[in-house]
Amino acid sequence: MPASDPRISTALWLALIYGGFIAYAxxxxxxxxxxxxxxxxxxxxxxxPRWRVPFDIWANFLGYVPLGALLYTGAxxxxxxxxxxxxxxxxxxxxxxxxxxxAQHGLPGxxxxxxxxxxxxxxxxxxxxxxxxxxxxxxxxxxRARWFAQDSGGALALLVVWPASLLFPTPLPxxxxxxxxxxxxxxxxxxxxxxWAEPLMQALAExxxxxxxxxxxxxxxxxxxxxxxxVLLAYAVMPPGWRRLVLAVVLLLAGLGGATAxxxxxxxxxxxxxxxxPLVWPAVAVAALGALVLVGTGRRLAAALVLVAVLLLMxxxxxxxxxxxxxxxxxxxxxxxxxxxxxxxxxxxxLWPVAAAAWCVGRLVRRPLPTMGx
Numbered sequence: 588m589p590a591s592d593p594r595i596s597t598a599l600w601l602a603l604i605y606g607g608f609i610a611y612a613x614x615x616x617x618x619x620x621x622x623x624x625x626x627x628x629x630x631x632x633x634x635x636p637r638w639r640v641p642f643d644i645w646a647n648f649l650g651y652v653p654l655g656a657l658l659y660t661g662a663x664x665x666x667x668x669x670x671x672x673x674x675x676x677x678x679x680x681x682x683x684x685x686x687x688x689x690a691q692h693g694l695p696g697x698x699x700x701x702x703x704x705x706x707x708x709x710x711x712x713x714x715x716x717x718x719x720x721x722x723x724x725x726x727x728x729x730x731r732a733r734w735f736a737q738d739s740g741g742a743l744a745l746l747v748v749w750p751a752s753l754l755f756p757t758p759l760p761x762x763x764x765x766x767x768x769x770x771x772x773x774x775x776x777x778x779x780x781x782x783w784a785e786p787l788m789q790a791l792a793e794x795x796x797x798x799x800x801x802x803x804x805x806x807x808x809x810x811x812x813x814x815x816x817x818v819l820l821a822y823a824v825m826p827p828g829w830r831r832l833v834l835a836v837v838l839l840l841a842g843l844g845g846a847t848a849x850x851x852x853x854x855x856x857x858x859x860x861x862x863x864x865p866l867v868w869p870a871v872a873v874a875a876l877g878a879l880v881l882v883g884t885g886r887r888l889a890a891a892l893v894l895v896a897v898l899l900l901m902x903x904x905x906x907x908x909x910x911x912x913x914x915x916x917x918x919x920x921x922x923x924x925x926x927x928x929x930x931x932x933x934x935x936x937x938l939w940p941v942a943a944a945a946w947c948v949g950r951l952v953r954r955p956l957p958t959m960g961x
Contacts (some may be wrong), residue, residue, distance in 0.1 A: 597740030599661030647706035655714025680711035739824035753845030755932035761813025764901035810870035
């Protein structure tokens with residue numbers, strides 16, 4: 588039985604956060620709730636759907652794989668025997684899936700499904716098998732100790748969700764952060780009719796709108812920073828060496844894959860590269876060169892560079908106009924079968940640089956970390 592090690596129990600916290608994301612995506616947009624003329628027995632029953640959409644089948648299965656894997660890993664690290672950890676890692680996702688499926692009875696436009704529950708449960712079980720296999724191959728704790736610092740859980744969580752944060756259309760390629768116009772519109776609607784907020788509303792109305800067109804150099808800079816920030820975040824929890832270059836390549840490919848997947852989901856596979864403009868590839872080349880040049884950077888300096896990069900990126904995103912591609916992409920998300928992921932993906936895109944900046948500040952104000960071997 589593996590010994591309990593609270594220092595590496597980050598997996599359980601990640602499982603909790605991931606479960607919250609699943610519930611959010613499953614119940615979005617949280618409006619129009621109604622009990623309706625449905626008996627308690629009917630509420631507790633899950634019907635088999637009359638139609639099957641391939642995308643939904645794969646999404647329901649794959650979406651629960653990380654949850655099962657995280658729960659199993661965290662439970663084992665907390666001292667549970669493997670078989671008990673496996674039962675827990677399957678039972679909890681099954682219960683979560685059942686609760687959100689039942690709740691969909693009262694949400695207009697959503698349909699509870701026995702098939703979805705079965706796929707979710709199977710996905711969690713597959714995650715347990717995957718985590719168990721990685722443990723047998725010693726690709727878990729040993730690999731993490733060789734590649735990352737001991738307290739790297741927060742940064743690793745940010746790196747894992749970064750490609751998913753690119754799924755919501757961005758105002759410029761790889762440009763994560765709050766879109767100021769949408770934030771301002773939301774604040775004006777929220778504060779409408781509130782007497783004490785009239786000065787604030789006046790100030791919001793007087794703030795000039797974003798630029799009609801972001802200069803080409805600034806657009807390329809935004810794309811470069813968007814790619815380089817997660818690479819530097821990885822450097823902040825890794826010792827200098829060849830492993831940094833390996834992960835840098837993986838992250839750059841993951842970023843390009845996330846943006847391509849977003850375009851494919853919106854406009855179809857034939858238009859998966861519609862987001863690639865004339866400035867994208869030069870920006871990718873500069874980001875790759877920066878990753879190479881900074882490969883020997885100290886971890887605290889890397890964290891400081893991440894902080895600078897994400898703050899500059901958020902400023903550029905706030906000034907970026909909503910071009911026709913961005914507007915049509917948002918419309919496609921908000922009026923398609925991907926609406927269930929709309930809110931979650933949007934919040935990930937808005938909050939990722941904020942969370943990365945907060946992590947870097949926390950790292951920089953702490954005492955220097957102990958040195959790691961190569």
